[in-house]
Amino acid sequence: MHTDPLTAARTRPVRPSRAGTLRRGVEEVLAYWELTTNLIARDLKTKYRGSVLGVFWSLLNPLLLMLVYTVVFSKIARVPIPRYPVFLLAGLVPWNAFALSLSGATTSVVDNAGIVRKVYFPLEILPISAVLSATVNFLISLTLLAALAIIFGVHLGLSLLLLPVLIALQIAFTVGLGSLLAAFDVFFRDVQYFLSVLLIVWFFGTPVVYSLDLVPAGLRPLFEANPMAWLISCYQSLWYYGRMPDWASLGAFAGVALIMLAVGWLGYGRLKRRFAEEV
């Protein structure tokens, strides 16, 4: 049963406890779930508006990228990884989802300045809906990955049951980090420009187009300290190696994702009070 969106968290008790604040905040976000779905639908409808192939671009885009990377890294740079297209796509599809969600979330408040200034709603849903709409595209792209894995004869087994867990953790991580960046972006637009550069560096610093064992041993600790590398390795286990992910990586990423979500929620909650006047 939904709470009425307008009742939630409107009255302020004299001294709200921290747990009470958190619960009310979450309740209010859920109460406005219909607005979230509307914003997601708006994003998706607008994204491919005016294009002939429309939503097929969600498949076409990773397919074309895969072809380019395969030619460059498998035929020219000779990365010694068998069934390279599956290996690549297993990491590239979730990475692209991450990159698109994060940049969408970062600009979400600034892009919606008009309503932030004039309408009351729980502002948390802006980064959340940006991440979720990118996730819809992610799910569509996953069908391409599944098809490719089957064509290349990857043994897809019970480990795939962990896929929803990976996606949920990825969403948590991205919402947390994205909320924080979105809040900073209101005050400094540099954040969005900096992010686009950062994402390129981060992409090449994460074993997506190469595997970790190709990294020189001396540099490996640096690459192993990257939470996205843990997550991507889990996806590669599922889709490329056809085995259970490394539990240590999964557990570590889960920890980081939940901490990121908490930090993002608190930081955003603190800064959002000035959004309407600063954006």
Place this chain on the structure above:
Amino acid sequence: MPAAVTLEDVSKRYRIYHQRHDSFKESFLRRRRGVYEDFWALRDVSFEIDEGTTVGIIGPNGSGKSTTLKLIAHILHPDGGHLEVNGRVSALLELGTGFHHDYTGRENIFLNGALLGIRRATIRQRLEEIIAFSELANFIDNPVKTYSSGQYMRLAFSIAVNVDPDVLLIDEVLAVGDAAFAQKCFDRISRFRTEEKTIVLVSHDLKAVEKFCDRALWIDQGHIRADGVPSQVTGAYLDAVQVREQEALADAPGLGRDPRRWGTRQAEIARVEVLDGSGRPQYVFDSGEPLQVRITYRCPAPVADPVFGVGIYRSDGVHCYGTNTRAAHIKIPQIAGSGSVVFRIDELNLLEGGYALSVAITDREDRVTYDHWDRRIELHVRQDHLADSGLVRMPSEWSITPSTPSPAPPRGEGTIGGR
């Protein structure tokens, strides 16, 4: 009665940035040296609004009216004091906020409804009613970017009135579209009143505040100047406007680079006085009263063939009337030193509203502007005894021909007034 809205010493500060510093570098380099100044939009404001009352907030632009509404709506948060709202709040601050231009009217009903916190089920159930109210049945599946501004506002209002709050906040959205639609909006808002909703309304339309509200609050420069019976508060407000206009005029020539003034100053407007029929200063007129404008000029060197002009604008920018000495076939051979010119209107036939006067001195051919005051003088027109509506009162009369009994209609076709 319990209070629906309580403000206790509420203050709101804005940061006014002297230079927009949206980048790290500038903010780190300059923030400490004070790139922004604090501007207190509200300072220690306290009031309570009882449940079920309708309160109008009036005051000049930038006085803190809209800030107050946004605070009550929880869009802004106070920088001091305590604010409490009991019950559900809906704020209609700007109609059509969040409309998606590529969406059809129908799609926007759902998107905008969700934004206002109206349940999808409620919207679906009231969809036909909303479309009927907006009078856009034939256009509802077209993208709203093809709508006229009137159609756009009508759709927005039709959605907005479906909110079901305990406290309704309205910012200047009463006048929507043509007169007939505006009446419908008024009726709809009246229904909120009869439903015992608490309504807080910000308006420049003093008449609407008097007609509509149980109580009026006058906010000026972040403080409450008056609080009480609407007619008394609006009266006090108009008196103050009058005083302020006079003060503003007293130091008008000293103003440096006012964007509302331009010209070569070969002949300079030193003073403009708005006077009643007998020459006493007055800024609030009853519709139909005489009005005089005395323009005092000054010129360092003699100027030949000047033309004096006056224009009247409604507060929303509509040019109501303009004339000048050339149009009246008056030739002024030369002016020198200082002197004055009086422009007189025997019957100011404007209807109620806020107006502004422009005054100018130009050369004969209107090629050179010596001095132009663009809408720098405000005046108000009230109509206490007239029920006419619109912009101007046109002297008119009705004649009614006595009716003659009409022959009985042919049998079977006795329908009347088919539309």
